[in-house]
Amino acid sequence: MNLRIAGLLALLAAALVALPLVASPYVLSVATLILYFAYAGQAWNVMMGFAGQLSLGHSLYVGLAGYASAGLFFHYGIGPWAGLWLAIALCTAAGAAIGFLAFRFGISGVYFALLTIAFAEFTRIGFDHIKWLGGPGGLFIKVSQRETWDLANLRGTPEMFYYVMLALAAGAFVLCWLLLRSRAGYYWQAIRENEEAAQALGINTFRWKMLAVVVSAAMTSLAGVFFAFYYNNLFPEQVFHISRSIEIILGPIIGGIGTLFGPILGAAVLTVLADGITELLAALGLEIPGVKQVFYGLVLLVVVMYLPNGIWPTLARRLGLSK
Amino acid sequence: MSPLLEVATVSKSFRGLKAVTEASFDVAKGDIVGLIGPNGAGKTTIFNLVAGVFAPDHGQVRFAGRRIDGLRPDQVCAAGIGRTFQIVKPFAGLSVLDNVTVGALQRAQGVSAAKRHAAKIVERLGLGAKRELPASSLTLPDRKRLEVARALATRPQLLLLDEVMAGLTPTECDQMVGVFRELNRAEGLTILLIEHVMRAVMALARHIVVLNHGEVISRGAPEEVVRDPAVLECYLGEEAEV
């Protein structure tokens, strides 16, 4: 690997690990949020950036995983490390079902995106009717303490959550790096670039597309588990909402689809700027709902129009790095 | 010795339009066969039938004695047939080397082995200097070379070339001919090519099959075919450069 990149990465890693020692609680919470979106964005990126399948319904996996793990904790006291397996299983099954239906019936592009939206929306309304999981009133899990690190139940200090998310994000980064260099990475990119040509080279595109969807869903499920135990409350209306899906994809699109650093950079830029705007307005005495979203929309608009490949590729060229 | 590829009375219609009607021909192992005919004769349809893009309505396609009609394109590739496309389909966002590596992964054990094999093929096709460039930045002749390199990387026994010479200058054309001749001679690569550029057909093909309106109207050695009155008639009005 390029020495420059390795050096920069090491620096970044050190800074991230040391952050809780110097940061205020507010900055720490923002940093945790950035890492959350960086992670979720990486997971989504596997499906879209690597394999070229546009999913606008990733909130489905976050929601399923969150409710699965929170439900088990709420009703049976089963901790998240066990509950996560159910979450992964559910999301993998859901992803496999969507992928199978879509690819078997030749649905792609915009129709595929609409299909993913439909599944998420269907589930959103469905969960409103599941009384066992709280229904529309929401599911709340008890915050027993915030003083000590109880990793087993994911109850603890904000620093603990920060490090958990950091570990997830770092893990995702390494996993994606490995995937890109593997046969899967080559085959996925081939399918993304030209599916017909990929088939002519012996690639079973159905199988590999399924793999991308399933891997992406399974990765996203961990974000869902984290979401449940970090926020401690889940509402179908919120968790499965299409806005959640869009928030997940904003990072990779702005940072750069298909790249390793794109999702992370995009998440950082977006969260920092958005929070900056909210702070600015608050300082001016304005408390306006919806301003943050309008801002997201405008940034997205500008990026899609003028930086179609995202910020990272241009930035990388300027810095003299590659990939 | 039985032929490597047998196309046995295949027919294919598209919504009532008969593209190919009871076409039969063989390709012997180690041979170079040219498939020629006017536009719309059904040549690419036959390629697509062999390559598994669609299945014939009637008839069979056999490869190394095994039936392959009805298989998916990736299964056909796994069986040992590589193909290029008339309109090149490079993986635009990937480098030249990565493009060919995708092909090499078909038979290689791992990514490093695939990369090594790909690098050799890239050199052979004269793209060595451009291996790290994105495929989107290549000129047309280079894209054609890339297309061939990628198909070759899958280590096929039979290579289907769909009008690879179109758009090339005579010099570039001769270069490509040289590469194919060498592959055929040194490695016994069997080639079936669709071509309009007669310069290439006459230089490469040891046998020619002529298609018109979806039917095989002539076959044999090049010298015989170009004198066949049926062939001359279907090309009437066209200047065939020999």
Place this chain on the structure above:
Amino acid sequence: MPWDLVLNVAIAGILTGLVYGLMALGLSVIFGVVRVVNFAHGEMMTIAMYAAVVLFAAFRLDPFLAVLPVAVAFFAFGYLLQAGLINPFITRPEHSQFMLLVAVAIVLVNGLLLAFGPDARNVLVDYQLESYAVGRILFDKARVFAAAMAVATSAALFAFFRFTRTGKAIRACADNYLGAKVVGLNVKRYYALTFGLGSACVAVAGCMMILLVDVTPSLGPAYTLLAFVIVIVGGLGSMGGALLGGVLIGLSEALAGVFIEPSAKSMFSFALLILVLLFRPQGLLGRKVS
């Protein structure tokens, strides 16, 4: 379940469905010709509804009269949106176009939130409270008028595409982009025109819808999805399909609301969308799109 209740609900659903159909018609026309997935369609509908609210609040303008200025304004907006923003995007990959309109949608829906706040708004005209009675069957006046307007507008649009020269030129662009260019049609201008027309449809539909439901900013995404469900069920690119789809969805929503549960009605629509996407992606009346 008393049969007259069911029938009343069904009729109300069909009439509302015709207004849905007009909304979806706008989307179908845009997608059928320009091949752009207008993800901001529902937001535009919502803006039209707010426009009617504002005009009513300021000038006591009846939505039926508001239709004219709103439709004209929307035509201009749609034309400019296509000409200025979307036309450069025609050659870009599909997901880029999609994201462009997603961005527009986000800006629009949250802009509405900023401007109007989250509370519901509506108009109040006397005929909203009256109905025609045929035996035990009741036809809400507002619903009947709205449906009539929807049908009239659809018919006008249909006539435009069938019988006028511009309409035929637009259909040519839809059928064969390259061919249209070759014969000298200014395709980009026709695209803008089409987007303008589609937007005008939405404007009329919005002005009619405000008579039937209250408006909140969050209706935007809901209507976008609804429009897509209708267009896909009815058939992309088929004008009759959009209306038929609208009626079907309106009817099934109403019946689902009565027989199952009010909140379940959207679930039904989504389930229908999934089924249609899988088994008959060209919809009931559409042609197979490659």
